[in-house]
Amino acid sequence: MRYLPLTDTDRHAMLGKIGASSIDDLFIDVPEEARLDGTIEGLPNHASEMAVEQHFSNLARKNMAASHHPSFLGCGAYRHHVPASVDHLIQRGEFLTAYTPYQPEIAQGTLQMLFEFQTQVARLFGCDVANASMYDGSTACWEAISMAGRVTKRSKAVLSSGLHPHYVSLCKTMARFTGDALSVALPEFAGSDTKRLLDEIDGETSAVVVQYPDILGRIEDMSAIAEKAHENGALLVAVVTEPVALGAIKSPGEMGADIVVGEGQSIGVGLQFGGPYVGLFACQQKFVRQMPGRLCGETVDAEGKRGFVLTLSTREQHIRREKATSNICTNSGLCALAFSIHMSLLGERGLRELAMLNHAKAVQAAERLSAIDGIRLVNENFFNEFTLELPVEARPLVHQLAEKHILGGVSLGRLYPGEEALSNGLVVAVTETASDEDIEALASALEELLS
Amino acid sequence: MSEINKSGWKPEMFEERRRGDETFTGNKALMLEEALIFEIGDIHTTGVDFADAPPAASRLGGLERVRNIGLPGLSEPEAVRHYTRLSRQNYGIDLGVFPLGSCTMKHNPRLNEKVARMKGFADVHPLQPVETVQGALGVINELAFWLIDLTGMHGVAMSPKAGAHGELCGILCIRAALEARGEGRKVILVPESAHGTNPATAAFAGFAVEEIPANERGRVDLEALKARLGPDIAGVMITNPNTCGLFEPDMKAISDAVHEAGGYVYCDGANFNAIVGRVRPGDLGIDAMHINLHKTFSTPHGGGGPGSGPVVLSEALSPYGPLPFTERHADGYITLVEEETAGDRHPDSFGRMTAFHGQMGMFTRALSYILSHGADGLKQVAEDAVLNANYVLRNLEHVLDAPFAGSGPCMHEVIFSDNGMADGFSTLDIAKGLIDEGFHPMTVYFPLVVHGAMLVEPTETESKAALDQFIGALRSVAERAKAGDESLKTAPSFAPRRRLDETLAARKPKLVWTEPEPAVAAE
Numbered sequence: 001m002r003y004l005p006l007t008d009t010d011r012h013a014m015l016g017k018i019g020a021s022s023i024d025d026l027f028i029d030v031p032e033e034a035r036l037d038g039t040i041e042g043l044p045n046h047a048s049e050m051a052v053e054q055h056f057s058n059l060a061r062k063n064m065a066a067s068h069h070p071s072f073l074g075c076g077a078y079r080h081h082v083p084a085s086v087d088h089l090i091q092r093g094e095f096l097t098a099y100t101p102y103q104p105e106i107a108q109g110t111l112q113m114l115f116e117f118q119t120q121v122a123r124l125f126g127c128d129v130a131n132a133s134m135y136d137g138s139t140a141c142w143e144a145i146s147m148a149g150r151v152t153k154r155s156k157a158v159l160s161s162g163l164h165p166h167y168v169s170l171c172k173t174m175a176r177f178t179g180d181a182l183s184v185a186l187p188e189f190a191g192s193d194t195k196r197l198l199d200e201i202d203g204e205t206s207a208v209v210v211q212y213p214d215i216l217g218r219i220e221d222m223s224a225i226a227e228k229a230h231e232n233g234a235l236l237v238a239v240v241t242e243p244v245a246l247g248a249i250k251s252p253g254e255m256g257a258d259i260v261v262g263e264g265q266s267i268g269v270g271l272q273f274g275g276p277y278v279g280l281f282a283c284q285q286k287f288v289r290q291m292p293g294r295l296c297g298e299t300v301d302a303e304g305k306r307g308f309v310l311t312l313s314t315r316e317q318h319i320r321r322e323k324a325t326s327n328i329c330t331n332s333g334l335c336a337l338a339f340s341i342h343m344s345l346l347g348e349r350g351l352r353e354l355a356m357l358n359h360a361k362a363v364q365a366a367e368r369l370s371a372i373d374g375i376r377l378v379n380e381n382f383f384n385e386f387t388l389e390l391p392v393e394a395r396p397l398v399h400q401l402a403e404k405h406i407l408g409g410v411s412l413g414r415l416y417p418g419e420e421a422l423s424n425g426l427v428v429a430v431t432e433t434a435s436d437e438d439i440e441a442l443a444s445a446l447e448e449l450l451s
Numbered sequence: 452m453s454e455i456n457k458s459g460w461k462p463e464m465f466e467e468r469r470r471g472d473e474t475f476t477g478n479k480a481l482m483l484e485e486a487l488i489f490e491i492g493d494i495h496t497t498g499v500d501f502a503d504a505p506p507a508a509s510r511l512g513g514l515e516r517v518r519n520i521g522l523p524g525l526s527e528p529e530a531v532r533h534y535t536r537l538s539r540q541n542y543g544i545d546l547g548v549f550p551l552g553s554c555t556m557k558h559n560p561r562l563n564e565k566v567a568r569m570k571g572f573a574d575v576h577p578l579q580p581v582e583t584v585q586g587a588l589g590v591i592n593e594l595a596f597w598l599i600d601l602t603g604m605h606g607v608a609m610s611p612k613a614g615a616h617g618e619l620c621g622i623l624c625i626r627a628a629l630e631a632r633g634e635g636r637k638v639i640l641v642p643e644s645a646h647g648t649n650p651a652t653a654a655f656a657g658f659a660v661e662e663i664p665a666n667e668r669g670r671v672d673l674e675a676l677k678a679r680l681g682p683d684i685a686g687v688m689i690t691n692p693n694t695c696g697l698f699e700p701d702m703k704a705i706s707d708a709v710h711e712a713g714g715y716v717y718c719d720g721a722n723f724n725a726i727v728g729r730v731r732p733g734d735l736g737i738d739a740m741h742i743n744l745h746k747t748f749s750t751p752h753g754g755g756g757p758g759s760g761p762v763v764l765s766e767a768l769s770p771y772g773p774l775p776f777t778e779r780h781a782d783g784y785i786t787l788v789e790e791e792t793a794g795d796r797h798p799d800s801f802g803r804m805t806a807f808h809g810q811m812g813m814f815t816r817a818l819s820y821i822l823s824h825g826a827d828g829l830k831q832v833a834e835d836a837v838l839n840a841n842y843v844l845r846n847l848e849h850v851l852d853a854p855f856a857g858s859g860p861c862m863h864e865v866i867f868s869d870n871g872m873a874d875g876f877s878t879l880d881i882a883k884g885l886i887d888e889g890f891h892p893m894t895v896y897f898p899l900v901v902h903g904a905m906l907v908e909p910t911e912t913e914s915k916a917a918l919d920q921f922i923g924a925l926r927s928v929a930e931r932a933k934a935g936d937e938s939l940k941t942a943p944s945f946a947p948r949r950r951l952d953e954t955l956a957a958r959k960p961k962l963v964w965t966e967p968e969p970a971v972a973a974e
Contacts (some may be wrong), residue, residue, distance in 0.1 A: 001828045003560055005914035006835050014842045014915065018860070023834045026841055026860040027729065029698035033735045039826035043602050046825035049562050055822060056815065060571025062586030067615065073576040075805055083499055085531055087568070090753075093545030097559050099891075100755040102551075104953075105946040106886055109541035110754035113534070116488050119963040123521045132755070136614035138806035146655075166806035169790060173773075173802035177626050177657050219514055249514045254533045261804075272567075273587045274577030274807025275612065276757030286958065294755065295692040299956035302941065302949035311956040317615070317651035318897070322660040327651035330613040334753025341534055344488050347524015350497030354680065357505045363507035381512030402580045410578045417791035432501065 001046050062381035064407065066271060070438035071407040074385045074429025075215065075415065076137065076164050076241045077274065078266040079203025080354075081433055085152055085339045086268050088421065090334055100294070100330070104309045105301075110333065111308035114296035117340040124246050124343075125260035126253020127282035132294040132310075133336040134279025134328065138167045138265025141239050142174050142208065143292045143326055144259045148207035148235040149180065150290045150325065157207045157237075158200045161185040161193040165239060165415045171209075180206075186419060189378045189389060192220050198228050207259075212238050212252055213245055213417070214425060216378060217385035226256025226441035235259060241279065243267055244431075245383040247348075247355030252298040259283040268342030269335050278335035289315060292326030332333075354432060362430040366438045369428065378425065385429040387412070390450070397449060404445050469688055478685055479579050482947060486796030489964045498530050508796040508845025529960030535646035540947040541754070542891045549845075551908025552864045552894035553646070553694055554723045555746035557716060560823065563749065563816035572815050577807035581786055587811060588785040592777045594818045598761055600743060601829070602616045603733025606769035608762045610809035614721060617741025618652040618688070620804060624739055624764060625715045627684050627771035627801040628658060636685035636714065642671050644695060644898040648717060649688045658685060669695040669855045669866075673704060680712035690893055691735070692721035692726065694898040695855060696840065696864035698907065706736025715739070715768065723747045724910070725837055725863035738765040744810070748817035759813035770799040775808055835911035836863040839918060843907055846922045850929045863910070869903030878903040883950065884928035886943040890921055 005450055006014075011023075019126055027035065039045070042212035047055075066079050071078070090096065094109060101107030101114075114132045121130035134140040145157045157175075159182055168184055172427055175182045197208055208229050213219045226236045238252030240262035252260045253366055264278035265271075281293060288295075289312065297311035317324040346354060362384040370377035374391035388409075390397065396415035402408075430439070477484045509515070525533060542549070549556035549861045561615065567573065575587050590968065595607045608624075613619040622639070629636050639653040640840065643662045650660040657666060663679060666672040671689060687709055691699045706716045718740040720734055724747040726732075732740050744759040752758075764772055774797065777790040788796045790803070830936045837860070844865040852870035869878040882892035882905070894906040907925075910919060931939050 003558055003823070003833060004828070004831055004835055004911055005917075006838070006911070010915040011835075011838060014838055018838075018841045018845045020841070020860070023838060026834075026837050026862075027698075028859060029700045029862075030726070030730050031700060031703060034703065034730050036729055036731065039830050040601055040728055040731075041545060041826075043597065043826040044822075046828040047822050047824065050823045052562060052819055056566040056572075056590075056819065058567060059586035060566075060569040061570035062589065063575050064583035065570040065574040066561060066579075067570055067574045071576065073578055075578055077577055078850065079574070079576065083527070085498075085527055089531065089534040089538075091564065092535065092538040094541040094543045095534075095754055096557075096564075096751045097543035097545045097549075098541045099549065099551055099554055099556060099752050100752040102894075102950045103542070103882065103886065103892055105883070105943050105948045106540075106542040107754070108947050109537035109539065112487065112537055112540070113754075115964065117964075119489065122523060122963050129558055135616060135757070139612065139616070139804075164806065166803060169774075169803040170805060173623070173804055176802070177623060178655075179657065180664070219512055221512075221514060224766065227783065246520075248516060249511055250516050251520075254516075254518070270573055271576050272573055273575045273584065273811035274814050275805075275810040276759070278757075288962070295960070295962055297956040298961040299952045301951045305684050305948060306950045307948040309951050309953050309956045311953065312960055313961075314957075317647035319647070320651070321647045322650035324647070324651040324654075327615045327619060327648050327655045328613075329615045329646075329648050330743075330752075330756040330758035332757045333755030334751065335757055337754065338532075341530065343522060344492065344525050344533070345498035345527065345530050346522070347492060347497045348494035348520050348522040350499040350501070350524055351520070351522060353497070353501045353504075354499070357501050359509070359511065360504035360507040363510050366510070369837040373682055379510070381510045381514075383511065399580050399582070402583050407576065407579060407583070413579060 003238055027138060033274055066407060069405045069407055070441045072409045072428045072430060072434065073407055075410040075427050076263060077271055078242055078429060078431055079271055080244065080266055080431050082268055082270060082342060089341050090338050095337055101310060104307065108307060111296050113337055113340055115298060115308050117336050118296060120340060120343050121280050122282050124147050124243060125282040127260050128285035129288050130282035131291055132296050133331040134281050134293055135332060136172050136275065136277040136279045137241055137261065139277035140261035140281050141167045142171050144237045144261045145171060145207050145209060147259060147290050147292060148237060151235060151287055152206045154177065154204055154206035156181040156204045157209060158183045158197055158205055160197060160210045161187040162216065162218065163209055163211045163239060164215050166389030168235045186416065187216055192218055194220060194225060197225055201232050201234055202230045203232055207235045207237045209237045209239060212240055213242060213383050213385065216387040217382040218379050219249055219381055219383060221255060222252065223255045227393050244355055244358060247351035248359055248383060264339045269340035276335055278331055278332040278339055281419060290325060293328050293331060309414045361432065362386065362435055365430040368439060368443050369446065372443065374450055384431055385427060390424045390426055390430060393423050400449055401445055406442055406445050408442055460887040463848035483536050485533060485664055487964055488523050488525060488533060491529065492525045494519060494523060496526060498525050498527040509822060526795045526838040538783060541818040547889055548917055549891040550893045550909050551891065553721055553910040555908060555910060557749050557910040558705055558912035559749055559751040560820060563819040566819045568810050568827040582664045584784060590814050590818055590878050592779050592785055593815050597821050598763055601727060602740065603731030604763035606764045606772060608764065608772040610773055610805050611741065611757030611760040611762055612805055612810055613756060614741055614743045614760045615648040615652055617762045618760045619656060620647055620740030621717045621741060622652055622656045623801045624768040624771040628715065628768055631799060636683055638683050639685055640679060640687040642689060644900045645688060645690055646694065646719060646721065654687065668858045669697050670699055671705060673701045677708050680708060684712060684714045686715035687771040688717040688719060690721060692722040695866050696861040697855060698862055702735040721746060725833055727833050729833045732897060738768050744813045749820045750813045750816040757810060757813065759810035771801050773804045774800050774802060832911050839909040839911060840865045841912055842918060843909055843922060847925060850926050864906055866901055867905040868901050872932045876935060877931040878905050880939045881905065881928050881932050883942040884931065884939050885924060887945050888924035888928065890924060897915055
């Protein structure tokens with residue numbers, strides 16, 4: 001077996017040193033009835049690298065890769081071009097095969113990168129500090145609500161109707177067990193639910209959670225919500241599922257958000273059928289000791305040289321156990337590295353150019369598609385994603401488009417099954433990867449299918 | 452005093468040599484210092500070229516970002532050099548033995564990286580129509596089959612994102628099952644040797660946590676456990692093999708007692724590597740167990756993740772497992788059971804615990820690992836992992852205190868303590884001494900039940916020669932600590948940094964880079 005270096009001669013010599021007559025002697029603590037004779041049933045024996053690779057090639061061919069077809073799917077995961085150097089660098093063995101940096105003297109590479117990542121995320125979100133990553137945007141969202149509960153010592157969160165339905169679903173799961181009260185609502189084409197949010201904030205509210213841009217792609221100033229929340233002693237949690245947007249539009253921090261969380265997949269990580277992604281988590285300085293997750297901080301070594309360590313770990317499970325701010329241990333280190341490398345390559349100039357390119361393409365596409373007979377653009381404003389109201393149910397149409405080898409967007413019927421008011425909605429994301437021909441292909445296909 | 456050798460060695464010469472050690476740059480040949488991106492990049496530089504944006508009227512609703520964000524950019528050569536230099540300040544499995552106990556730092560096969568990057572997996576959107584992702588769903592379904600078969604359990608939840616998230620999944624299943632029975636049991640029992648994630652998870656899910664003691668053989672005290680069982684106990688969380696590297700021989704009896712008292716058994720599967728292919732947790736009465744794909748199944752740890760923590764479930768808990776999951780039909784077509792179809796297919800589910808379907812990129816890697824090894828290879832994995840750990844134990848038990856060495860063999864990891872070191876010398880000094888010897892230290896000060904614990908997990912992917920060198924190095928460092936060799940107190944001497952001031956970092960947290968104060972001009 002190519003991954004196992006011991007030879008039978010080694011094994012024999014080592015058993016001798018141990019004083020065991022056979023390997024079974026080392027498993028004597030396993031009760032007789034739980035010991036397997038021979039190998040596990042039902043599974044084949046080892047296979048060559050070539051055979052395994054072939055197996056995966058066969059499986060991979062059964063998938064329609066977004067890069068091979070016009071693709072307009074978003075709703076929390078976005079296809080962007082990732083520079084080749086990003087994937088090359090994250091595969092350096094010293095990054096790829098390192099552990100959580102518990103021994104800082106030989107983990108400065110990971111630690112310095114995390115310090116840079118934290119700074120990038122904090123600045124992008126308009127916050128003072130950020131942590132070293134969470135699993136993904138959805139879990140970061142619940143962690144933010146949970147943290148707001150600790151800060152305010154309250155347990156009633158108001159969720160915007162524009163929050164990703166998977167995120168809402170996860171929050172409902174957790175709230176059911178923690179006893180938190182959640183106020184939720186369905187999105188409406190008529191407009192956002194800012195008024196509802198403002199009405200619902202009261203002296204019991206721990207957090208107001210607003211997605212920006214929202215699930216339908218709409219963007220709206222959240223300053224008024226921040227103001228009302230703060231007047232009532234509540235926190236504003238902003239959720240960003242498309243961080244590229246923040247190269248074009250104001251950061252949530254600038255509009256008064258106290259905690260900003262997000263999905264970082266869009267920068268550096270790739271689609272990967274939903275994971276692994278990278279949860280971004282930032283907040284204002286005064287809440288830092290209530291933050292979940294790892295934090296990297298600057299310090300000096302015994303010779304006075306600058307160095308970095310994991311810090312404020314008295315918040316964390318390995319020290320605080322049941323009193324920790326979260327149970328998270330492993331996070332998304334390598335995806336955070338990919339994010340950070342891509343962001344360093346972009347820089348502010350590149351991020352702004354990328355954002356403007358996304359926006360301009362989306363505006364063009366929205367104009368072209370909403371000009372089709374019977375299609376209405378729901379959004380007044382948007383970044384790179386917008387919702388179309390079709391004259392027919394969107395869900396079957398998405399399958400018809402797929403038959404034409406076009407990944408035409410996410411139907412709201414998929415996200416909100418059974419909700420008739422939304423069932424004609426199609427959410428279309430247009431990034432820099434969509435060519436003019438792709439947009440035209442989608443438009444022509446829609447014209448044909450709707451005629 | 453004799454006149455001979457009166458002057459001795461002039462200390463100034465030493466000082467001169469010291470000065471000669473310093474270089475203009477601070478670099479030392481291949482050991483290269485690297486500034487922060489904020490010090491080498493600027494906001495006008497970019498390493499990415501874009502086509503010009505087509506003309507279009509803004510639809511941003513007046514929310515344009517006007518102020519500088521403060522994100523420095525690097526050209527591609529600068530970026531490649533920056534991250535390459537940083538990488539060289541890291542230790543990884545690719546460099547040498549990484550015996551971090553309970554973390555299973557084994558070789559990461561590169562085939563797995565290759566298959567995960569195939570366009571058909573890497574470039575697939577999670578919300579694509581299911582008919583366009585049959586291969587991806589096939590990977591999830593196939594891995595699920597293997598995990599069930601290897602553990603002898605009834606079902607598996609694939610979506611948890613890492614070990615602790617898997618624990619949460621299992622504990623929520625227990626909550627949901629108790630609710631379905633109309634019971635409000637509130638206490639989870641956790642051995643004092645448990646990973647910190649266990650009590651943190653139970654608390655995160657709204658349970659109270661109580662510790663159960665270990666016996667002198669490092670195992671759960673069965674009688675103490677039985678005495679605490681009762682109508683308020685929701686369940687137990689037990690790590691098996693446990694964090695002392697020992698198999699819990701009473702596991703089945705523990706499970707039976709907990710079930711008898713109406714509770715459920717959660718097993719922390721962090722140490723599954725020791726028994727994979729040889730023992731099925733399902734035969735031990737376990738109700739839920741997470742499997743760290745980044746441990747047993749070799750998906751790379753990446754400097755702190757991503758992980759993946761599928762949870763295998765017993766027949767009693769399977770109905771409560773999370774959404775979504777894959778369902779394979781008689782004709783081979785695979786569909787997803789999500790919120791929409793849950794009502795028919797999985798009505799008692801506790802719900803969703805993440806967006807989308809879980810860590811797909813880790814599923815491809817883990818499945819590739821499993822297929823490469825096969826049933827025979829996986830059994831060999833467990834055997835070699837256990838053999839390597841016992842080899843370390845028996846080579847070092849006369850040099851280092853090994854508290855459970857007398858109670859028989861260990862499993863895949865071996866625990867030592869700092870008992871017997873010279874005054875003022877501890878586990879930390881041994882760990883830092885190992886760094887100078889070119890090894891990543893073992894897990895230190897965990898589990899808490901052993902004073903000054905050193906938990907060594909060599910894994911099966913170390914050769915005998917590599918182990919012999921590691922054993923020699925650890926013996927040498929341990930002997931220095933016993934002899935009170937002061938130079939050990941300042942180790943490491945040869946790493947990119949000397950010991951770092953963690954107290955300073957925590958007292959005055961500096962978590963982001965800020966512009967330095969402008970220097971005051973000289974008079």
